[in-house]
Amino acid sequence: THPGYYQALRFESPDHGRHTDPSKPDLRTTVFWDPDIRTEPDRPYHITFYTADRATVYAVRLEGITASGQPVVETITLQVQ
Numbered sequence: 465t466h467p468g469y470y471q472a473l474r475f476e477s478p479d480h481g482r483h484t485d486p487s488k489p490d491l492r493t494t495v496f497w498d499p500d501i502r503t504e505p506d507r508p509y510h511i512t513f514y515t516a517d518r519a520t521v522y523a524v525r526l527e528g529i530t531a532s533g534q535p536v537v538e539t540i541t542l543q544v545q
Contacts, residue, residue, distance in 0.1 A: 472499070477513070489517040501528075515544045 496513035522542045
């Protein structure tokens with residue numbers, strides 16, 4: 465027997481425009497994830513996200529596959545003060 469299949473859950477990110485309770489700090493360690501970003505050659509693509517409340521250095525990791533099947537990996541750091 466097969467146990468079934470796994471359906472990924474939606475990544476929940478707080479809506480900081482509606483965040484009204486400052487007594488509950490945002491302490492997430494993963495602040496953005498989107499498995500379905502599609503870009504076009506020679507066109508910039510902008511991603512906007514909120515960081516968590518603590519000042520830290522984030523590792524930003526981009527992973528993808530080109531139209532020809534080549535893997536792409538890039539890692540940068542982002543410092544939040």
